[in-house]
Amino acid sequence: MSRLNGRPVKIRDLGEFGLIARIKDRLPTLPASVIRGIGDDAAVSSLPSRRQLVTTVDLLIEGVHFDFSFLPPYLLGRKSLSVNLSDIAAMGAAPKYAFLSLAIPESMRIEILDEFLRGFLEAAIEHGVSLLGGDTSASPGAFFINVTLLGEGAKGELIFRHGAKPGDDLYVTGTLGDSRLGLKIAQEKRNKRISSEEKYLRDRHFNPMPRVGEGRTLGESRLVRSMIDLSDGLLSDLGHLCEESRVGARLWVERLPLSRCLRKVAGKRESADWQMALQGGEDYELLFSASPKNESRIQALGRKWKCGITRIGRIEPAESGVVIEGRSGPVDPCLFKGYDHFGGRRSKRSLSGNEKRAERAGSWK
Numbered sequence: 001m002s003r004l005n006g007r008p009v010k011i012r013d014l015g016e017f018g019l020i021a022r023i024k025d026r027l028p029t030l031p032a033s034v035i036r037g038i039g040d041d042a043a044v045s046s047l048p049s050r051r052q053l054v055t056t057v058d059l060l061i062e063g064v065h066f067d068f069s070f071l072p073p074y075l076l077g078r079k080s081l082s083v084n085l086s087d088i089a090a091m092g093a094a095p096k097y098a099f100l101s102l103a104i105p106e107s108m109r110i111e112i113l114d115e116f117l118r119g120f121l122e123a124a125i126e127h128g129v130s131l132l133g134g135d136t137s138a139s140p141g142a143f144f145i146n147v148t149l150l151g152e153g154a155k156g157e158l159i160f161r162h163g164a165k166p167g168d169d170l171y172v173t174g175t176l177g178d179s180r181l182g183l184k185i186a187q188e189k190r191n192k193r194i195s196s197e198e199k200y201l202r203d204r205h206f207n208p209m210p211r212v213g214e215g216r217t218l219g220e221s222r223l224v225r226s227m228i229d230l231s232d233g234l235l236s237d238l239g240h241l242c243e244e245s246r247v248g249a250r251l252w253v254e255r256l257p258l259s260r261c262l263r264k265v266a267g268k269r270e271s272a273d274w275q276m277a278l279q280g281g282e283d284y285e286l287l288f289s290a291s292p293k294n295e296s297r298i299q300a301l302g303r304k305w306k307c308g309i310t311r312i313g314r315i316e317p318a319e320s321g322v323v324i325e326g327r328s329g330p331v332d333p334c335l336f337k338g339y340d341h342f343g344g345r346r347s348k349r350s351l352s353g354n355e356k357r358a359e360r361a362g363s364w365k
């Protein structure tokens with residue numbers, strides 16, 4: 001631990017400019033497209049011709065979206081960028097430049113900031129993202145993080161939520177529900193020993209892997225008509241895609257991709273794995289639709305990816321709404337309204353203060 005006159009060094013000892021210098025000192029060399037990064041009134045970069053700019057922003061607040069007693073600062077740093085990377089991936093774009101604004105309580109130890117930055121910059125380097133600026137302020141209470149991420153893609157290669165057509169196949173990358181079960185495990189077993197399967201699920205929640213390369217490849221392939229990333233849960237995000245495209249959809253429950261760890265841990269708890277896959281949030285997988293004529297080419301792309309892809313349903317006319325086909329016929333959508341499996345988020349039952357805090361601390365939405 002860094003010490004000053006025998007006590008831990010706090011953010012207030014650094015001051016605003018010391019803090020900005022601390023961030024700047026850690027940055028790797030900038031790419032040639034950047035004319036000016038940190039250190040001027042604004043950042044400047046050159047725009048490639050015939051490319052379109054893609055921008056996304058996320059605000060994360062301590063006590064609302066995360067809780068340090070729960071998520072170590074290094075993982076918080078990673079996840080702050082990862083959730084934005086996932087949004088850029090869902091557009092079929094390539095992430096390029098990040099801006100990081102922080103409001104930090106003055107009494108925070110600098111090690112927490114250093115760990116946060118280590119995670120953030122590590123994720124940035126992994127995905128070829130340069131930090132070009134931000135803003136810094138003292139906060140009277142919580143730690144606030146605001147990340148802006150810019151990306152780019154060629155005209156005609158970006159993929160929107162509104163492009164789905166009835167008859168399209170629906171695909172998803174990776175496996176579903178792991179993050180939600182991982183959060184539950186983290187909440188219940190804070191300091192207790194956990195099995196390797198439980199650890200896998202918990203890591204899926206704490207350290208999601210945004211599908212950046214996959215999203216970009218889907219953009220370049222021009223095989224896909226609509227796409228969204230899964231942050232709120234499959235059912236909810238499919239709802240957004242259908243609404244924007246003015247279509248309905250049919251999902252086949254028995255085809256939902258579930259990880260071996262989820263099956264094993266959910267089985268032991270006698271919880272319904274498929275309900276977790278349908279409703280659990282923060283999977284950060286990609287959900288997309290494509291014409292059936294592209295199926296073999298899309299499946300060929302999926303075979304090259306470690307996360308894989310699965311065809312889980314079909315886009316239908318708007319009048320059909322969203323239909324869930326269970327193992328023995330359609331599932332009554334009412335099942336999901338009062339469903340209390342996830343600690344009550346969608347339940348009519350009111351939550352206790354502790355339950356509400358636990359829900360919030362683990363929820364990034």
Ligand code: ADP
Binds near residue numbers: 102
């Ligand atoms: P101004 O007062 O003109 O807004 P600042 O003093 O806030 O300038 O910022 C100086 C430089 O440091 C700018 O380039 C800004 O983008 C950068 N900067 C400030 N805070 C951060 C941060 N948290 N992360 C990265 N860059 C930052």
Ligand code: MG
Binds near residue numbers: 135
């Ligand atoms: Mg400023």
